Amino acid sequence: MTAMTRGGPPAKDSVEVDMNDGTGQREQERPRVVILGAGFAGLSAALALAREPVDVVIVDRQNYHLFQPLLYQVATAALSPADIAAPIRGIVGRFENCSVLLDTIDEIDREAREVRTAGGRRVGYDHLIVATGATHNYFGNDHWREVAPGLKRIEDATELRRRILMAFELAEMEEDPDVRDALMTFVVVGGGPTGVEMAGALAELARYTLARDFRHIRPEGTRVVLVDANDRLLRMFPERLSENAAQALTKIGVELVMNRRVDGMDHHCVSLGDRRINTRTVIWSAGVTASDAGKWLGVETDRAGRVPVDPFLRLEGDPRVHVIGDVASHTSPSGKVTPGLAPAAKQMGRYVARAIRRQARGKPVGAAFRYRDFGQLATIGRHSAICDFGRFTVSGYPGWWLWGGAHIYFLIGFRNRLAVAANWFWSYLTFGRGIRLITGDIGAKGPGQG
Amino acid sequence: MTAMTRGGPPAKDSVEVDMNDGTGQREQERPRVVILGAGFAGLSAALALAREPVDVVIVDRQNYHLFQPLLYQVATAALSPADIAAPIRGIVGRFENCSVLLDTIDEIDREAREVRTAGGRRVGYDHLIVATGATHNYFGNDHWREVAPGLKRIEDATELRRRILMAFELAEMEEDPDVRDALMTFVVVGGGPTGVEMAGALAELARYTLARDFRHIRPEGTRVVLVDANDRLLRMFPERLSENAAQALTKIGVELVMNRRVDGMDHHCVSLGDRRINTRTVIWSAGVTASDAGKWLGVETDRAGRVPVDPFLRLEGDPRVHVIGDVASHTSPSGKVTPGLAPAAKQMGRYVARAIRRQARGKPVGAAFRYRDFGQLATIGRHSAICDFGRFTVSGYPGWWLWGGAHIYFLIGFRNRLAVAANWFWSYLTFGRGIRLITGDIGAKGPGQG
Numbered sequence: 001m002t003a004m005t006r007g008g009p010p011a012k013d014s015v016e017v018d019m020n021d022g023t024g025q026r027e028q029e030r031p032r033v034v035i036l037g038a039g040f041a042g043l044s045a046a047l048a049l050a051r052e053p054v055d056v057v058i059v060d061r062q063n064y065h066l067f068q069p070l071l072y073q074v075a076t077a078a079l080s081p082a083d084i085a086a087p088i089r090g091i092v093g094r095f096e097n098c099s100v101l102l103d104t105i106d107e108i109d110r111e112a113r114e115v116r117t118a119g120g121r122r123v124g125y126d127h128l129i130v131a132t133g134a135t136h137n138y139f140g141n142d143h144w145r146e147v148a149p150g151l152k153r154i155e156d157a158t159e160l161r162r163r164i165l166m167a168f169e170l171a172e173m174e175e176d177p178d179v180r181d182a183l184m185t186f187v188v189v190g191g192g193p194t195g196v197e198m199a200g201a202l203a204e205l206a207r208y209t210l211a212r213d214f215r216h217i218r219p220e221g222t223r224v225v226l227v228d229a230n231d232r233l234l235r236m237f238p239e240r241l242s243e244n245a246a247q248a249l250t251k252i253g254v255e256l257v258m259n260r261r262v263d264g265m266d267h268h269c270v271s272l273g274d275r276r277i278n279t280r281t282v283i284w285s286a287g288v289t290a291s292d293a294g295k296w297l298g299v300e301t302d303r304a305g306r307v308p309v310d311p312f313l314r315l316e317g318d319p320r321v322h323v324i325g326d327v328a329s330h331t332s333p334s335g336k337v338t339p340g341l342a343p344a345a346k347q348m349g350r351y352v353a354r355a356i357r358r359q360a361r362g363k364p365v366g367a368a369f370r371y372r373d374f375g376q377l378a379t380i381g382r383h384s385a386i387c388d389f390g391r392f393t394v395s396g397y398p399g400w401w402l403w404g405g406a407h408i409y410f411l412i413g414f415r416n417r418l419a420v421a422a423n424w425f426w427s428y429l430t431f432g433r434g435i436r437l438i439t440g441d442i443g444a445k446g447p448g449q450g
Numbered sequence: 451m452t453a454m455t456r457g458g459p460p461a462k463d464s465v466e467v468d469m470n471d472g473t474g475q476r477e478q479e480r481p482r483v484v485i486l487g488a489g490f491a492g493l494s495a496a497l498a499l500a501r502e503p504v505d506v507v508i509v510d511r512q513n514y515h516l517f518q519p520l521l522y523q524v525a526t527a528a529l530s531p532a533d534i535a536a537p538i539r540g541i542v543g544r545f546e547n548c549s550v551l552l553d554t555i556d557e558i559d560r561e562a563r564e565v566r567t568a569g570g571r572r573v574g575y576d577h578l579i580v581a582t583g584a585t586h587n588y589f590g591n592d593h594w595r596e597v598a599p600g601l602k603r604i605e606d607a608t609e610l611r612r613r614i615l616m617a618f619e620l621a622e623m624e625e626d627p628d629v630r631d632a633l634m635t636f637v638v639v640g641g642g643p644t645g646v647e648m649a650g651a652l653a654e655l656a657r658y659t660l661a662r663d664f665r666h667i668r669p670e671g672t673r674v675v676l677v678d679a680n681d682r683l684l685r686m687f688p689e690r691l692s693e694n695a696a697q698a699l700t701k702i703g704v705e706l707v708m709n710r711r712v713d714g715m716d717h718h719c720v721s722l723g724d725r726r727i728n729t730r731t732v733i734w735s736a737g738v739t740a741s742d743a744g745k746w747l748g749v750e751t752d753r754a755g756r757v758p759v760d761p762f763l764r765l766e767g768d769p770r771v772h773v774i775g776d777v778a779s780h781t782s783p784s785g786k787v788t789p790g791l792a793p794a795a796k797q798m799g800r801y802v803a804r805a806i807r808r809q810a811r812g813k814p815v816g817a818a819f820r821y822r823d824f825g826q827l828a829t830i831g832r833h834s835a836i837c838d839f840g841r842f843t844v845s846g847y848p849g850w851w852l853w854g855g856a857h858i859y860f861l862i863g864f865r866n867r868l869a870v871a872a873n874w875f876w877s878y879l880t881f882g883r884g885i886r887l888i889t890g891d892i893g894a895k896g897p898g899q900g
Contacts, residue, residue, distance in 0.1 A: 063615065063619060063886065063888045064886070064888075080530040080533075081887060081889065083530075087663075089660075089664070089886075090663065090886065093664075101623065102619040102888075103623070154887070155889060165513065169513060169552040173569065173571065212543050212544065213537075213540065213543045215549045419872075422872060436513070436537040436539075437513070437514050438512065438514070438552075
């Protein structure tokens with residue numbers, strides 16, 4: 001593997017990228033670690049390898065790390081996108097051995113130990129860490145994607161914010177009571193943490209923030225319907241906490257529709273078997289599927305598209321390739337499946353970084369990966385959250401404070417922590433949400449055509 | 451003019467809107483003031499009419515008031531859109547006599563005293579205040595619009611932010627030194643306040659914020675070229691301050707090209723007569739043209755598309771129609787043209803509100819409008835600004851503090867003031883800019899194709 005210097009002759013179809021030095025040959029003793037994806041898993045790995053005797057190249061299609069668990073607050077106008085996103089270069093820029101490539105993955109040549117990108121770049125690796133995460137799963141109904149955006153990217157959240165705020169604006173001007181009711185009905189599909197938090201935040205937005213904004217409609221009368229195919233919300237939590245969550249949601253006016261599966265939707269209604277709900281705004285949080293890593297690596301995936309890994313989070317038979325985070329399918333020796341959650345992703349990132357560090361120093365890899373479950377949190381509107389720490393649980397008001405503190409603590413970057421804390425404090429005091437901006441295409445389309 | 455109640459039968463093609471009560475007939479003694487546009491002019495008028503014995507209907511195509519003078523800071527990643535925008539309903543929602551309609555204007559029927567919107571609504575008025583502002587003027591070269599966005603809307607600013615940050619990302623990955631240089635060249639067309647502030651902010655972004663972010667390129671070597679067709683910048687300021695501004699810009703590395711007119715541009719270069727500048731990013735701040743108010747009102751406009759008004763800011767021969775802000779062409783009795791600036795727009799708004807208030811109380815309109823020039827401000831990067839107060843001027847470091855204080859003071863809403871102050875304080879201490887997000891279409895297009 002030779003590295004190309006800046007002055008060298010450009011290859012015909014593609015260029016080999018040497019991201020770490022401009023001096024010509026790479027030093028053979030510094031292995032290069034290529035990390036695909038700067039989510040929780042990839043970024044944790046990169047930070048754990050900073051200042052170590054390896055070269056790190058992070059490849060991501062976005063220029064920022066996104067704190068996905070708070071995306072629903074962008075969608076409900078409580079936070080700005082920049083509050084929960086931090087530029088990757090800003091995070092790793094101070095580490096001389098880390099560089100960043102903004103590009104999308106085309107394929108991985110494991111024979112040549114090389115990643116090829118849509119931008120025509122070839123990035124050689126000694127160790128590859130695949131951490132490209134997951135996207136929405138519409139279970140074969142891909143035409144639902146346009147009707148019911150999910151919450152994975154900033155663009156999803158600002159689009160949902162636009163749709164939600166626009167629905168109230170259109171309702172305010174609407175003469176037909178049926179259309180007005182449909183505009184003021186919001187359906188959230190999927191009762192996992194995102195669905196529960198989104199439904200709660202939507203009900204609060206209508207009840208507290210928008211209440212005095214309008215003249216004709218009563219935003220307090222907004223219908224928020226949360227649909228789930230199972231018999232309880234938040235299945236990963238203990239049953240008692242699911243019950244707490246259901247009570248808290250009902251209390252702030254969310255309608256729960258359990259044991260029902262969505263079998264059709266368009267821009268006017270959602271159908272659940274024989275039941276139809278007229279609505280103009282549907283939010284999808286019913287399922288995720290892994291990114292295309294299985295295809296790039298040329299391996300079989302599980303039903304959710306995830307790549308099976310060995311106890312050391314490596315690809316079976318290819319110890320140079322690690323797969324971590326939501327895209328990995330890992331089962332502990334005791335048979336427990338590691339969940340697709342931020343804490344698991346971060347632990348995986350740190351684990352593979354340590355394994356690579358040990359190898360770089362000529363030591364054995366060490367013990368197999370073990371996920372340590374420190375607990376789970378979810379919030380339901382103002383003054384209510386549920387926290388499960390295995391041996392004990394916290395809910396209601398103290399749970400809510402715990403949830404807020406934990407989320408601020410885990411945000412990347414002091415600036416983001418400050419911004420989120422300030423925005424929350426402001427909203428708490430005033431019941432207001434400052435980020436109620438309808439941006440995007442409305443100028444062109446005109447709201448009258450919605 | 452009858453008002454339609456919510457339960458009434460909908461008209462076939464259009465609906466008459468009664469925004470202020472749901473009770474049927476409007477009370478005849480409360481005149482209705484319809485305000486088109488919630489910029490500085492329109493919003494000042496609305497606030498000055500709040501709680502007065504009139505009904506106020508604000509029509510805007512956006513749901514927020516935008517503090518345009520700081521848009522360039524959104525484009526250069528220093529502020530978030532929500533920091534300089536405030537939801538109109540949030541501002542006027544507490545006043546019972548104000549209501550808001552999110553729609554675009556189609557036409558104005560002065561005979562029927564009625565505004566017709568793209569959404570098919572008809573809004574009758576007793577007094578009409580037209581305050582729809584201005585947009586970019588490409589002087590007949592409308593195909594430049596795509597190459598060189600201006601800075602009038604939030605979408606302009608986030609698009610420019612995307613282009614600017616993306617140019618550095620592409621330069622980092624580029625092998626061809628000529629292409630790399632073109633990517634790292636930014637051309638700002640027009641040396642008015644927006645152009646000067648934009649050029650300064652761009653030079654600072656490259657010099658301070660991005661300096662340590664990259665491995666291959668040296669962002670400090672970024673070329674920022676400011677082109678103006680005249681022999682000095684900021685023509686509305688005294689000559690000495692123009693000179694100060696030019697010095698400050700040169701000091702932070704901005705190249706000034708004076709007395710040159712842009713006569714061609716595409717996505718690869720800008721031409722100025724026989725001179726060509728290779729660039730991928732052009733920012734337009736060379737001229738504005740008024741919105742379509744002249745067309746809606748059926749009156750002749752001046753060359754800049756503005757509607758001539760009488761000394762009372764009314765349409766000649768139609769005292770029910772007021773035209774204010776950037777869309778009005780007003781000349782003082784002494785022959786001075788009122789400038790298209792935020793302070794003038796706000797004074798005009800308050801003036802017509804007072805005139806309408808007086809009429810509502812059966813009093814005469816009062817004295818003719820007189821613009822009071824309290825001074826002008828412009829900033830050039832860190833620690834430098836110029837302030838002209840007529841009798842005295844302030845520049846350099848004290849000018850910079852004055853500029854910052856004035857802009858925070860004039861922001862609408864305490865939340866925005868706090869957010870901007872906090873962001874600025876953060877940037878000041880750290881030289882960082884937290885809002886470096888490339889959002890929009892990149893996921894789909896892939897950065898490699900830029």
